[in-house]
Amino acid sequence: MKRLKWIAGSLVVLIVAVLVAGYVALASLDLESYRGELEQRAETALGRELKLTGAMSLSMGLSPGVQIDGVEIANTDWGSRPQMVTVERFEVEIGLLTLLTGELQIRRLVLIEPDILLEVGPDGQGNWAFGETGAQQDAASSQEATQVPDIASVRIEDGTVRYQEQRTGLQLTWNLATASLETAGDGLSVRAEGSYQSVPFQADGTLGALSTLMAGKGRYPFDLKVTTEDAEIALAGALDQSGQDVTSDAEVQARTNSLANLTALSGLPDLELPDIGPASLQSRVRKTDSGYRLSGLNVGLGESDLAGEATLDVSGDRMRVTADLTSSTLDLRPFTAGVESTGGGSNPDRVFPDTPLPFDLLRRADADLTLKVGVVKLSNDFDAQELRLSARARDGRLELAPLQAKLADGAADLSATLDARASPPELSLDLDIAKLDYGRVLRDLKISDGVDGKVDVRADLTGRGETPHAIAGSLNGGLEIVGDKGRFDNALLDTTGAGLRDLLAVWREQDQDMNLNCAVARFGAEDGVLNSRALLADTQSVSFGGTGDIDLGEERIDLRVTPKAKQTSLMSLAVPVRVSGPLLDPSVGPDPLGAAKATAFVVGAAVNPLAALGALVVSSEFQDENPCVAALAKARQGGTGEAEEGNGGVGGFLENMGESLDDALGGGANGDTDSGSDGNRFLNRQNDR
Structure with a gap:
């Protein structure tokens, strides 16, 4: 950098010397005789070839000047073009009278069509870095003795400056x-x-x-x-x-x-x-030996704000960003609007977008980030609060450990890793949401104010893919949702689809809401298919057991639900129901297999839902536990095969349904839980709460 400045000064000084000599002996001046000297002195200092390719002319007056048509400075041998700098025309005028006082003044410097290329090569080197030969070091050491002229005016016309990186594009x-x-x-x-x-x-x-x-x-x-x-x-x-x-x-x-x-x-x-x-930024920016430091950072973006400190380190092979940030409001709606409006990126019929995720950012840069946010706007009417995030990215691998937030009065805790080094990229996540108020979610989204209830959600999943859809279609692991007491307004149920409305109609008291005692949905995920391990729900009039699967790759659902009436007069209406079709538009209707095969589909389930229904009714040991969780544990202790006749199976369930539910939900001592399979550890965690 300093040698370039010295070269410019030396060229100007040499030209001035030519002008002075020419003014004294104009008739005998031959500018061409100085061409080689100018080129040689520049090349010696620069370590690159410099060419004066065009004509050189002299103008006289109180402000003598020289015009050179064509100046070229060579590029590096790995450069994308032969020249680093070209100038179509170079003009300089000096103040002649100032020479009488021993001062050197450039009155006017003109560059016509300069074209400057700054580029970074495949190994991260810049073409503006020049080597230090012995001759160059001697030339550079004479910088202090070179008089730097005072330049009064500079004009550039039709100039171009290009910066490019061969590695990143x-x-x-x-x-x-x-x-x-x-x-x-x-x-x-x-x-x-x-x-x-x-x-x-x-x-x-x-x-x-x-x-x-x-x-x-x-x-x-x-x-x-x-x-x-x-x-x-x-x-x-x-x-x-x-x-x-x-x-x-x-x-x-x-x-x-x-x-x-x-x-x-x-x-x-x-x-x-x-x-x-609108978007705005205000910060103090300091360029350091390794990169840049931003302090007093304040960013506004729409309804979002961000403040804190950040550093950008570009000294190594990989860029590294470090940031400690806070925000009162972080609005994610503009970033999710496209996905919400299309329902799946380029395919509007998808739940999971097939838009590629920006994994290239992970492959190109490292990062350490801490973030605290007061309110995160997830949609127009749904927010998260008190978000805390700690993230670390190294060599293409991102770790979230953890991300915590309050969500609908519940507490969410997410730990995840995303490895962009793998092909395709790999995702692993561990999610725990405690006491999520789904009634509040529906109220916030302005869907209904006639629902009350809370659920716990637990997921331990891995997947692979370049898009959300590909990742969803490859998931493996486990998912569980456990709900306690809840309420569903009759008016809301009347607005559901015909199939679901007709299914629920016979189980509702005429003028009463549907009250949920408990619910459990537990799935094992294998290659993007959620296979039911346990599906169980209980209301004041009926209990439901179910089995089936949800194919996330194909985005289709196929579940069969068996209702068990608690009143003898309603038992004839206990017809199995099938929920099937696309996730975005499933159908609900009677199971084509018919009531005679009501128990056949439970064979092979990890927990027999019908046996669980029996356990739910005939036991009275679960006073302090979620009764659905305890019933599943009871059913597991009794076996997981096809429902059996007798007091603990479907037959006993049918005989004792009407008279024993109150005992089951309000009776004696706590029941035991099974800690056998890894799928059941979700239930064990729930019982421990």
Whole structure:
């Protein structure tokens, strides 16, 4: 960097020497005789070939000048083009009268169509890094003796600056239609017009004197404002040139009416930012030896806010981001709106989107993040509160350990790993939600205010894939939902689909709500198919046992539910029901197998739901436990095969249903639980609560 400044100064000094000599002996001056010397001195200092390819001409007057048509500086051998810098025309004028006082002043410096390429190679090296030969070191050591001229005016016309990274594909382009720097006090005023990534911009502000910048010493101040049609950026600070590397310290303010406006400015070909706004940023940004440090960071994005500290380390092979952030409100609705509106990304008939996840970010960068959020807006009417997140990404592997939040008066705890190194990427998650108020969820979503109840949710799952749909279709592990007492308003039940409404109608008291005593749904997941291990629910009029599966890959459901009436007069209505079809639009109706086969489908279930129904009614040992959980444990102790006749099976259940439910739900001592299979550990955890 400093050698480049010295080269520019040396070229100007040599040209000035030519001008002085030419002014004294104009008739005998041959500019071509100086071409080789200029090229050689530049190449010696730079370590790259410099060519003056065009004509050289001299103009005389009180401000003598030289014009050179064609200047080229060679690129590295791995560069994407032969030249790093080309200039179509180079013009310089000096103040002749100032030479009488021993001062060197450049009155005007003009660059016509400069084209500068800055690129990072496959090994992370920059083409602006020049080697240090012995001759170059000697030339660089003479910098202190080189007089840095005072430049009063600089004009650039039709200039282009390109920055690109061969490894990442990042490409940034600045086109300068016009740019001018004019002396203003101790510094320079700046004005520029052009485009960045094809987006027109204007810039104005002040800089320190160019002589200070080219001298490569001390503090170089800047105060700039850049505006586009949709954005504005202000930078005020200084470059610090006192060390080996140039650093900076600046206050940065930026705003735009939509984040989508920054998509083109990012230079990342696959990045598409959502249409969220307004967006603003304010921070102190310090360039360090290893990267950048952001302090006093304040970000606004739509209804979201973010504050804290962050660092960006670019000194290694992989970029690393470290951040400690807080937010009063984090609005995720704009990021999920597309999925919600289509129902599945590019396929509107899907529950799980098939849009690729941004795994490439994990492969390209490491991160350490802590985040605390007061309110997370998940949808228009549904929020989470008190979110706490700790995340760590290393070499393509992301760990969440943990993510905690309050959700509908419940407590959610999620630990997960996402490994983008695998092909396809692998996901592992452990989710625990305690006392989720599903009645509040329905009220918040403005679906119904006639539901009350809470559930516990437990999941331990692994999956693979590039998209949410692929991951869902490969899940393995276990899932359990356990519900305690609840209430469903009759008015709500009347609004359900015909099949479900007709199913429930015969089990409802005429003018009463449906009261739920308990419910358990436990599934084992295998290659994206949720196989029922236990399905059991109990109301004031009927108990339900069920079995079946949910195919997440095909997004289809096939469940059979057997009702058991608690009144003898209703037993003839206890016809098995089948719930089947697409997840988005399942049908509910009588089981085609008929009532005669009501018990056949339970063979092979991990827990016989009909035996569990019997245990639910004839036992009275579960006073302090969820009765459905205890009934499942009781059924497991009695065997898991086909329902048996007798006092503990379906026959006994039918005989004793009407008279023993009250005893089952309100009777004596606690029952035992089975700790046999790993699937049942979910139930054991529930009982331990």
